[in-house]
Amino acid sequence: MKNPIADIISLFVPPLCPVCGAILLEGESCVCTRCKLTAPLTGYAHDVDNSLYRTFWGIVPIERASALFYFPSHESGWRRAIHDFKYRGHWRVARDFGEWMGHDLLASEVFLGVDVVVPIPLHPFKKLRRGYNQSDYIGEGLTRVLGVPLSVGNVVRTRHNPSQALTRGSKRWDNVRDIFAVRHPEKLAGKHILLVDDVFTTGATIQSCAMAILRSVPDVRISIATLATAHRD
Numbered sequence: 001m002k003n004p005i006a007d008i009i010s011l012f013v014p015p016l017c018p019v020c021g022a023i024l025l026e027g028e029s030c031v032c033t034r035c036k037l038t039a040p041l042t043g044y045a046h047d048v049d050n051s052l053y054r055t056f057w058g059i060v061p062i063e064r065a066s067a068l069f070y071f072p073s074h075e076s077g078w079r080r081a082i083h084d085f086k087y088r089g090h091w092r093v094a095r096d097f098g099e100w101m102g103h104d105l106l107a108s109e110v111f112l113g114v115d116v117v118v119p120i121p122l123h124p125f126k127k128l129r130r131g132y133n134q135s136d137y138i139g140e141g142l143t144r145v146l147g148v149p150l151s152v153g154n155v156v157r158t159r160h161n162p163s164q165a166l167t168r169g170s171k172r173w174d175n176v177r178d179i180f181a182v183r184h185p186e187k188l189a190g191k192h193i194l195l196v197d198d199v200f201t202t203g204a205t206i207q208s209c210a211m212a213i214l215r216s217v218p219d220v221r222i223s224i225a226t227l228a229t230a231h232r233d
């Protein structure tokens with residue numbers, strides 16, 4: 001999964017800000033100071049009743065929901081950074097963003113009491129083609145900061161669904177219904193799960209995954225953390 005050649009190259013190439021391309025200085029992590037100061041942050045981690053949380057009302061019961069920043073609707077460095085860690089092998093960036101999000105959640109008492117981090121799984125074929133699941137790395141970064149275990153491989157995607165961008169309305173729901181399963185429900189029983197994804201777009205995939213877990217696992221509670229959200233207040 002991890003590329004040893006890329007590891008060696010990274011020893012000689014200075015780390016760059018994935019948003020603006022500036023060389024990261026000592027003490028800077030994930031993005032440069034300028035980008036950190038101008039990031040389109042949501043502040044959701046500090047607001048229990050935020051608008052992302054409200055998108056789950058009446059659909060699936062969750063404890064908390066947060067996204068670190070708004071997904072820009074126009075071309076920007078933030079969109080490129082996500083694209084690069086999703087499709088161009090920059091998985092380290094996903095992990096760094098996960099750590100940043102972990103600090104954001106840790107600074108908020110709203111998310112206290114999470115027991116385990118579960119990344120939204122990709123279908124095995126998709127993961128094989130891409131070489132990794134970017135959400136696994138966001139989850140890894142989160143667990144490094146939150147100090148809770150990462151659970152990969154227990155919640156699985158049993159069906160490949162077509163790109164949601166190609167579908168509209170109720171068809172979108174048909175595409176994500178019953179595509180997730182839990183292989184060992186007993187391992188998650190009684191836990192507070194933090195379900196993690198890269199971008200909240202329609203929410204259908206996350207909602208479907210949360211429903212599958214709630215159906216399979218007794219006494220479980222679920223919270224949601226995505227790196228970015230396309231949903232607007």
Ligand SMILES: [Zn+2]
Nearest residue numbers: 017020032035
């Ligand atoms: Zn920057």
